Amino acid sequence: MFRSNFSKCFSRAGCVGAAALTIAACSDSGSGAPASSAPPPPVSSAPVTDQAASKFLNQASFGATTSDIDDVQALGYEGWILNEFSKPQESLLQAVLLVEASGADAGRDELTETFWTRAIVGDDQLRQRVGYALSQILVVSYSDGAIEDRPVAMANYMDIMSAGAFGNFRQTLENITYSPAMAIWLTYLQNQRADADREVVPDENYAREIMQLFTIGTLELQPNGELQLDGSSNPIETYDNVDVTELAKVFTGLSWAETDNFFQRPDNIRSEYLPLIMYDDQHSEESKSFLGTTIPANTPGDQSISLALDALFNHPNTPPFISKQLIQRLVTSNPSPAYVNRVADAFRTGRFTMPSGAVAGGGGRGDMRAVVAAVLLDAEARDPSFSSDPNYGKLREPVIRFTHWARAFGVTSTDVDNEELVRDTRAPNRLNQQAYRSPSVFNFYRPGYVAPGTESAATGLVAPELQITTAASVTGYANFMEEFIFNEEGRTDFAPDYTQEIALAGDPAALVDRLDMLLTSGQLSADTRSRIEQAVTSISSGDGPFSRDELRVRVAVLFIMNSSDYIVAR
Numbered sequence: 001m002f003r004s005n006f007s008k009c010f011s012r013a014g015c016v017g018a019a020a021l022t023i024a025a026c027s028d029s030g031s032g033a034p035a036s037s038a039p040p041p042p043v044s045s046a047p048v049t050d051q052a053a054s055k056f057l058n059q060a061s062f063g064a065t066t067s068d069i070d071d072v073q074a075l076g077y078e079g080w081i082l083n084e085f086s087k088p089q090e091s092l093l094q095a096v097l098l099v100e101a102s103g104a105d106a107g108r109d110e111l112t113e114t115f116w117t118r119a120i121v122g123d124d125q126l127r128q129r130v131g132y133a134l135s136q137i138l139v140v141s142y143s144d145g146a147i148e149d150r151p152v153a154m155a156n157y158m159d160i161m162s163a164g165a166f167g168n169f170r171q172t173l174e175n176i177t178y179s180p181a182m183a184i185w186l187t188y189l190q191n192q193r194a195d196a197d198r199e200v201v202p203d204e205n206y207a208r209e210i211m212q213l214f215t216i217g218t219l220e221l222q223p224n225g226e227l228q229l230d231g232s233s234n235p236i237e238t239y240d241n242v243d244v245t246e247l248a249k250v251f252t253g254l255s256w257a258e259t260d261n262f263f264q265r266p267d268n269i270r271s272e273y274l275p276l277i278m279y280d281d282q283h284s285e286e287s288k289s290f291l292g293t294t295i296p297a298n299t300p301g302d303q304s305i306s307l308a309l310d311a312l313f314n315h316p317n318t319p320p321f322i323s324k325q326l327i328q329r330l331v332t333s334n335p336s337p338a339y340v341n342r343v344a345d346a347f348r349t350g351r352f353t354m355p356s357g358a359v360a361g362g363g364g365r366g367d368m369r370a371v372v373a374a375v376l377l378d379a380e381a382r383d384p385s386f387s388s389d390p391n392y393g394k395l396r397e398p399v400i401r402f403t404h405w406a407r408a409f410g411v412t413s414t415d416v417d418n419e420e421l422v423r424d425t426r427a428p429n430r431l432n433q434q435a436y437r438s439p440s441v442f443n444f445y446r447p448g449y450v451a452p453g454t455e456s457a458a459t460g461l462v463a464p465e466l467q468i469t470t471a472a473s474v475t476g477y478a479n480f481m482e483e484f485i486f487n488e489e490g491r492t493d494f495a496p497d498y499t500q501e502i503a504l505a506g507d508p509a510a511l512v513d514r515l516d517m518l519l520t521s522g523q524l525s526a527d528t529r530s531r532i533e534q535a536v537t538s539i540s541s542g543d544g545p546f547s548r549d550e551l552r553v554r555v556a557v558l559f560i561m562n563s564s565d566y567i568v569a570r
Contacts, residue, residue: 048073051522052384058396058569059330060084060376061125062132063404064518066500068125077382078354081373084126085360089162090118093273096155100269106151109416109423111142114155115435116414116422119399120406124162130372131162133329135436136443137322138164138176138214140185143426143437147184152272157181158436169322169347169366170313173215177305178275182206183254186441189276190263193252193284202284207247209441211239211291216317224341225320238317243290250308253283253301278302291315313366319344323371325447331381333394334461339380346374387523391456393570395465397444398431398477405481405561408518410497419493421483429476432468444468478562485558488545498553505549508536508556515560524565532559 048056053072057064060081072080092114099106118128138161140147142154157179164172176182183189186206194201212218220228220236227235257274259266262282283301287294293311295304312318323343327335346352350367352360352374361370375381386392396404402425406414416423425431438444445467450457454466487495504511512533516524524532536552543551560566 048076049522050517052382054517055387055521055523056080056376056382058404058521059381061129061407062119062400063407064521065407065410066518069517077377078356078358078373081126081360081376082358084124085166085369087124087127089127089159090122090124092118092158092162093152093155096151097269100152106155108142108148108151111151111154111158111436112423112434113414113416115158116403116406116416118162119403119435120411120414126372127162127165129330130165130326130368131158132435133326134164134172135161136329136438137325138172139438139441139443140176140179140181141436141438141440143439144185147181150181150184150272152269153179153181153184154436156273164368165372166369168350168364169318169368169371170309172368173210173309173313174306175275176214177206177210177251177309178254180256180272180274180276183276188251188254190255190282191252192282193249194286202248202252204244204248206251208244210312211243211247213441215312215321216291216315217321221317221320222337223316223320223344224337225324225344226337238315239291246288246290247308249284249286249288250295250304253279253281255279255282278305319347323347323375326371327375328394328447328464330375331378331394332386332392333463333465334391335380339378342378343371343374346370352377387570391459391461393568395463395469396567396569397465398433398468398473399425399435401477401561401566402431402481402484404519405485405496405557406494409501409557410499411494412497413493413495415493417493419491421480422494425480427476428470428472430480431477432470432473478558481561482558485561486546486554490545498550498557501553501557502549505536505552508533508552511536511552511556512560515556519557519560520563520565521570523570524560524563528560528563528565532556532563535559 050069050073053069054064056072056077057068061068075083092111095114095117096106096110099110118124119132122128135158140154140157142148142151147154157176160172160175160179164175180189183206186209188203188206191203192200216238218238220238222228230236253262254276255262256264256266256271257277258268258271262279265271278301280301283304285298287297288304288308289295290308291311293307295307299307320340323346324335324340327339327343346361347370348365350361350364350370352370354360354373354377360373361367380386421430424437425434426437433444445464447464448462449464449467450461451463451466454463456463456466484494485496501511501514504514512524512529516522516529536556539548539552539555542548546554
């Protein structure tokens with residue numbers, strides 16, 4: 001089933017059957033906690049167990065570590081979140097600018113390295129993880145050649161996402177609209193107003209996507225995210241082509257900063273990250289009517305944009321549309337309508353009352369601190385009883401699996417110069433995904449993706465991450481992880497430290513206990529646990545560069561990270 005190098009790894013462990021430990025439970029992806037109009041029971045105030053802390057961190061960070069588990073247990077969920085809110089943002093842009101200042105040309109490898117560094121060793125984990133989740137909704141990708149050649153613009157966009165994690169969603173909409181990276185990506189940079197003969201018309205790309213993907217979606221929603229139906233029980237479209245055409249007029253007249261010429265591109269690095277500026281002589285003077293909003297004729301360009309963003313931000317669809325996707329990215333693929341409504345209410349009010357009575361958020365609509373706290377502290381995220389529902393949970397996306405491994409086992413150096421495998425992990429024989437390099441504005445997978453022919457589809461569940469799960473990617477992931485877990489070549493970058501695990505290798509049950517806590521949050525099934533313990537026990541001597549205990553640890557880590565118990569996060 002697997003390539004020869006992965007088969008060699010299994011032979012080291014006594015030829016444990018590969019099929020029993022691979023991603024066999026695709027139908028378990030997603031969550032289907034029953035909907036309820038009543039709130040769920042409050043989150044327990046009992047001390048946080050190490051398994052519960054691990055699960056929390058695997059939702060709120062790029063992967064649990066021993067020290068972070070200790071912090072959550074010491075601070076509690078609320079204290080840890082509030083502590084993360086207080087941390088300064090670690091800027092990716094500054095890292096790229098330092099490379100440029102040194103005389104070197106920053107490129108795509110620098111963007112890749114800055115992401116891995118912030119995700120694996122960065123201190124502001126909650127900010128970076130939520131920023132990454134936002135980046136999968138408000139997508140800009142440097143897979144596009146025009147963006148790939150402007151790493152400073154892309155790094156600035158990545159910082160906009162991280163800032164937006166704890167900021168206000170309305171401000172984030174403004175920041176992305178004036179972002180050079182977004183304007184290049186969705187082709188409204190130097191977008192001209194229509195001429196008298198209509199031979200030139202405004203580009204409609206951004207107008208369409210800011211409605212379809214970034215704010216309101218295509219169908220009207222109830223406050224809990226369920227579809228709003230008309231009198232004939234049919235879904236109601238949120239906008240039509242007239243709305244797109246009218247809104248497109250709003251996004252005319254934007255061009256590079258630090259130039260006096262609308263059509264010129266400045267020859268300086270600052271223009272890559274400074275907000276775009278409005279040239280009113282290129283902005284449409286016509287009135288603009290969309291979604292029940294009318295912007296009068298001759299309204300200045302920046303004011304037109306502000307009014308349009310206000311209309312989208314205040315649309316009743318925006319809170320449930322954005323809230324549900326954030327839940328999907330952090331906690332579970334199919335949250336109950338009640339869960340969506342509770343998070344959307346935090347978006348609407350800008351406040352979330354935590355179990356202790358403390359309030360997250362400043363009270364303004366779209367305050368992301370309230371939204372983030374609501375997502376992570378909801379009973380559907382924290383109550384362990386939900387984990388026993390076979391429809392609960394989500395597939396861990398490949399990027400998160402890799403960062404989790406790297407964080408759990410002490411990777412400290414993330415230099416990609418000598419590590420070709422991590423420079424571009426989009427291929428199926430690697431991770432089939434790389435942060436900020438999705439193939440289109442629709443991300444790597446859609447939030448409503450239903451995997452054809454699966455049990456999850458038969459029960460009406462969505463499974464977004466299954467859209468990039470193929471026979472090739474399953475094998476590719478296994479072999480990619482083997483390369484780093486075993487590290488037979490002795491790499492110094494992306495190199496694990498298994499010191500704590502090797503100390504337990506003489507006791508296979510104790511070793512698996514630790515890995516279960518760190519990787520699967522205490523949810524390893526009895527069958528999988530038994531198979532791994534048998535495999536570890538069967539290793540009685542070293543092999544190649546590894547002692548018996550070193551080999552035991554590596555085999556156990558690889559087996560767990562390829563098990564359905566790990567791939568499906570509950």
